[in-house]
Amino acid sequence: MNDSGQNMYFSAARAVAWRYLHNLYSKPAVFIPGLVFPLFFLAAFAGGLSAVGDTPRFDYYDFTAFQFGFILIQASSLAGVFVGFSIAADFEQGMGRRLMLATSRRSAILLGYAAGAALRLIVVWVIITGVSLLAGMEVRGNGYDLAGMYMLGLLSNVVALLFSAGIAFRFRSLQAGPLMQMPVFIALFLAPVYVPQDLLTGWIEPVARVNPVTALLNGARSLMAGEPTGILLAYGVAAGMIALLGIWALRGLRKAEMAG
Amino acid sequence: MSGAVISAGPGAAAPQAGGTDRSPLPIQVWAMAGRSVIRLIRQPALVVPSVIFPLFLLGVNAGGLNAATNIPGFPTDSYLTFAIGFTFIQAAIFSTMGAGQSLAQDIENGFFSRLVLTPMRPSALMAGQLAGLILMGQFQALLYLAVGLVAGADFAAGVGGYFVLAALVSVISIGFGGIGLIMAIRTGSGEAVQGMFPLMFVLLFFSSMTLPRNLIEQDWYRFLATINPVSYLIEAIRSLFITGWDGEALALGFGIAGVVAVLSIALAARSLKGRMLK
Numbered sequence: 306m307n308d309s310g311q312n313m314y315f316s317a318a319r320a321v322a323w324r325y326l327h328n329l330y331s332k333p334a335v336f337i338p339g340l341v342f343p344l345f346f347l348a349a350f351a352g353g354l355s356a357v358g359d360t361p362r363f364d365y366y367d368f369t370a371f372q373f374g375f376i377l378i379q380a381s382s383l384a385g386v387f388v389g390f391s392i393a394a395d396f397e398q399g400m401g402r403r404l405m406l407a408t409s410r411r412s413a414i415l416l417g418y419a420a421g422a423a424l425r426l427i428v429v430w431v432i433i434t435g436v437s438l439l440a441g442m443e444v445r446g447n448g449y450d451l452a453g454m455y456m457l458g459l460l461s462n463v464v465a466l467l468f469s470a471g472i473a474f475r476f477r478s479l480q481a482g483p484l485m486q487m488p489v490f491i492a493l494f495l496a497p498v499y500v501p502q503d504l505l506t507g508w509i510e511p512v513a514r515v516n517p518v519t520a521l522l523n524g525a526r527s528l529m530a531g532e533p534t535g536i537l538l539a540y541g542v543a544a545g546m547i548a549l550l551g552i553w554a555l556r557g558l559r560k561a562e563m564a565g
Numbered sequence: 566m567s568g569a570v571i572s573a574g575p576g577a578a579a580p581q582a583g584g585t586d587r588s589p590l591p592i593q594v595w596a597m598a599g600r601s602v603i604r605l606i607r608q609p610a611l612v613v614p615s616v617i618f619p620l621f622l623l624g625v626n627a628g629g630l631n632a633a634t635n636i637p638g639f640p641t642d643s644y645l646t647f648a649i650g651f652t653f654i655q656a657a658i659f660s661t662m663g664a665g666q667s668l669a670q671d672i673e674n675g676f677f678s679r680l681v682l683t684p685m686r687p688s689a690l691m692a693g694q695l696a697g698l699i700l701m702g703q704f705q706a707l708l709y710l711a712v713g714l715v716a717g718a719d720f721a722a723g724v725g726g727y728f729v730l731a732a733l734v735s736v737i738s739i740g741f742g743g744i745g746l747i748m749a750i751r752t753g754s755g756e757a758v759q760g761m762f763p764l765m766f767v768l769l770f771f772s773s774m775t776l777p778r779n780l781i782e783q784d785w786y787r788f789l790a791t792i793n794p795v796s797y798l799i800e801a802i803r804s805l806f807i808t809g810w811d812g813e814a815l816a817l818g819f820g821i822a823g824v825v826a827v828l829s830i831a832l833a834a835r836s837l838k839g840r841m842l843k
């Protein structure tokens with residue numbers, strides 16, 4: 306790709322990102338659920354279950370901070386899923402087809418949605434972090450640790466986005482919404498949500514051990530505590546999923562192109 | 566199926582003393598209930614998630630929160646036994662959406678308007694819709710109890726407790742089903758009924774679903790759980806599993822479920838009259 310081609314490519318991605326954010330913030334009904342759900346879970350888990358933090362062998366320093374790790378990964382992932390909804394809605398309304406006609410290299414469309422999702426995520430992070438701090442969350446990680454933690458959130462967002470975009474490009478209808486949302490929701494809840502991994506019992510214990518979300522969650526929590534452990538694993542898992550799901554999303558995009 | 570409401574069926578053809586061609590109420594209810602049940606069976610996509618999702622959350626919570634049984638004062642040493650009560654309420658609330666959604670669909674696709682032109686009573690329409698819901702509630706109660714027992718939950722109330730559980734689930738289904746009907750009748754939109762889901766979720770989560778109220782540390786959360794009627798419904802069912810026969814918990818559960826049922830059905834009936842006049 307020469308300079309002019311590169312400029313056109315990024316210009317198309319920028320336009321898709323801007324359009325996505327414009328639509329998002331001009332429609333509160335679309336933006337608010339993605340924000341309210343994580344806050345609601347934060348209140349329900351950190352508030353209602355704080356006594357669980359006092360149980361023997363629960364060795365994390367602060368229950369609200371422990372739950373924040375989950376809420377960060379959950380909110381970031383759901384923000385990715387919501388982009389899948391937007392892609393599906395665009396195709397349903399005919400906008401997706403027009404975007405395809407307007408760009409010569411269609412991966413710019415995916416890049417644009419991803420950039421929009423990342424910018425949206427910053428607002429979500431600011432709000433959930435602010436609310437958690439107001440609720441008395443203690444932060445032990447330093448600046449580098451926290452940057453690493455938010456980076457894991459961003460990677461979770463990209464993973465969920467690529468997964469749901471792959472479905473959205475294939476089905477091109479909002480009716481595929483549950484197919485995007487449910488697997489992500491289930492994967493999130495099959496990780497150590499309420500207690501550290503060592504305290505899980507029953508069937509969920511082996512499931513959580515092989516669930517990739519567990520690595521992300523444990524990594525984010527350790528960074529929040531200022532005692533980074535399993536970070537390479539977390540980033541490795543995220544990179545692997547992004548590589549696989551990137552292929553899934555791009556192949557979906559090809560299918561959408563072929564569908565015309 | 567609508568034809569059955571108007572004229573078909575034994576006894577339906579005989580004009581009543583008042584000179585109207587209206588078929589007796591039980592026949593109307595039977596026809597509407599049959600339609601509601603068949604519709605439920607024919608749409609597994611509506612039924613399966615409302616059955617499976619509560620079981621999934623039960624599995625996750627039972628494994629993930631078993632450590633909570635080590636909190637001093639926790640009423641049982643099995644979190645599964647503690648959590649299973651919540652599953653019944655969650656299923657009932659999911660079914661609320663189903664009942665509302667079905668009626669809203671009828672309004673949206675014009676079936677309801679055609680029904681209004683028949684001599685059918687509003688009460689038959691509502692009772693018919695709720696019949697499907699009660700049947701679904703009973704199926705779920707039996708399934709969740711069986712799954713719970715197989716997975717190792719205790720059911721302290723024994724065989725007699727099952728009948729109390731079934732009765733309570735029915736009253737709760739009617740109560741929440743009535744709320745779904747109100748939303749459907751007032752808005753006539755399936756999307757609006759679905760919009761109730763987050764509110765219902767809030768009612769579920771800000772209750773004593775995950776810990777007994779006396780063990781909730783945060784004052785604000787304990788306060789919300791105490792004023793939330795859903796807490797008492799969960800605690801009534803939970804008492805059958807943990808304590809056996811706890812008169813106070815059961816009286817509160819049946820009382821609250823009964824009040825919700827009476828109020829929601831009365832309001833739904835009122836809304837229905839208004840909708841039929843439109």
